[in-house]
Amino acid sequence: MKEVKITVVSKNAIIVVDDSTLTLGDSFDPMKGVRAYDGNVSLVQKAASQATDITSAVTIESNNVDTKKVGEYQVVYTVAGSNGIQVKKTRKISILAKDAVIKAENSTIKVGETFQPLKTVKAYDGDEKHTDISAKIEVKQNKVDNKKVGSYPVTYAVVGSNGKEITKQIAVTVKKIRNEIPRLAVPNQKIRKSNLIQVIQKIQKIQIR
Known part of the structure; x- marks a missing residue:
């Protein structure tokens, strides 16, 4: 009877990270909230605590985020599992005004x-x-x-x-509009008797107006 050799290969690693929305000027740490696990994906989904954490092996392939400008940006993460296969995960970062x-x-x-x-x-x-x-x-x-x-x-x-x-x-x-009494600006100077009558007449005309 011929022996059959069966090789069990681990499933691909998985990178867990959510898209994020930031406000203009906010600080951004691309590794915050990023986790990576080796092996069985279903195991990761059911009980991440039982999966092998390989977050420290995650690298950032590209990151064009500029928190000083409103727009849509991307961060691409990569990690290789124990099976040697490298996986990627693209994360969308939205910068709002x-x-x-x-x-x-x-x-x-x-x-x-x-x-x-x-x-x-x-x-x-x-x-x-x-x-x-x-x-x-x-x-x-x-x-x-x-x-x-x-x-x-x-x-x-x-x-x-x-x-x-x-x-x-x-x-x-x-x-309410106040009824202001008009003020007459008279120069501080001596008035001759001959001109006194003219001054009084001018004052009377102003009051009539």
Whole structure:
């Protein structure tokens, strides 16, 4: 009877790592969260603690991640198992912009004065260029009544390139117009008697106006 030699070869190693989403400017450690196991894949899935950990053997084949620029990047990892076969795993890294910023300040107007809610309001994206997105600003709430004295809320909203809506509320104060008494600026100098009558007449004309 002829003997048959059977060679049992280990299955390929497996690299375990998830895709990640970061915010512009975040620090990135490409090896954080990366694990690699030798041997049986099903064993790894059921009980990773029982599989041979070969994480220390993982190398980074390529890494084009730039956390200073918004975009999609990739990190490619490689590792060889005990069967000598090298496996690769590609990880996607998404760098999103920071939240947009709305620049709006509390303001004061007088009764009867027209209030233009978007006149001085600006908005900037949270990308690396701080792109001006003022044209995308929406006025969500405007309770200003310029006929009545009081404080009124105005709410603005804008959506940045990261898809998040940012809101900001300001207070607009409507004040009553004061009846100010006009002041007459008279030069500090001596007036001759002959010119006194003319000065009095000029003062009377100003008061009439």
